[in-house]
Amino acid sequence: MRIPPYYRRPSWQRFFAGMAIGGAISWCIFIYIFGVWQEKHTALIDKQSEKIIDLENEKKIWQEEYKEINKRTIEQLTTQKINVKIINGEKYKLDMLSVSEIEDSVKDDISMMLAKDIDTVYKSKELIKKIIQNKPVKLNDKRYKLKVKEMVIFTTLSIQLEIEFEQ
Known part of the structure; x- marks a missing residue:
């Protein structure tokens, strides 16, 4: 090929x-x-x-x-404000001025918690309760004691109190 x-x-x-x-x-x-x-x-x-x-x-x-x-x-999370509220003042027929004075007194007692960090305030919550509950309140020749019903800890420390007669 x-x-x-x-x-x-x-x-x-x-x-x-x-x-x-x-x-x-x-x-x-x-x-x-x-x-x-x-x-x-x-x-x-x-x-x-x-x-x-x-x-x-x-x-x-x-x-x-x-x-x-x-x-x-x-x-920087610190307690900046303290709110105190008495929830059963009407039960003992307390006027608004007396309730306000008691609330201011409690605020003064725990004012050391202002500008503290939230962790410190939380760790000392039992101390705050004892400060509030161990202080007798005298109004109209009667002695009352306070009982912490609710406590909310954040930048505002909110406390709800009940008032009752002291035995």
């Missing part, structure tokens, strides 16, 4: 030469376009990786500041 003699015909020679030159030119165009795209995408990836690193650093800084602010906020 033999190969046909296409190399002797000029039309076939032009065809094969055109294929070779076209293949070489198309390969050069492909390499150029691929190189441009690759360079463009590499630059985009580098830019994105720099942005990711910057954002991660910024996130780390924000998280550290957030933790620091939370620590300071927790440390």
Whole structure:
């Protein structure tokens, strides 16, 4: 078997030469376009990786500041106000002035808890109860004692008291 003699015909020679030159030119165009795209995408990836690193650093800084602010906020939670309320003053037919005087007296007794952090106030809640319950109150020639019904400890120390006769 033999190969046909296409190399002797000029039309076939032009065809094969055109294929070779076209293949070489198309390969050069492909390499150029691929190189441009690759360079463009590499630059985009580098830019994105720099942005990711910057954002991660910024996130780390924000998280550290957030933790620091939370620590300071927790440390700064203090008792800022004391509310005292007597809930059964009507039972003993006490006037509003007497009830108000008793409430003010109790506020004065526990005013040391103002500007203390909430943890300290919580740890000394039994002391506050004893201060209130061990103090006799004298009104209209009668002696009363106070009983702590409810105590809520937060930035406002709210105490609800009941008043009763002292035995």
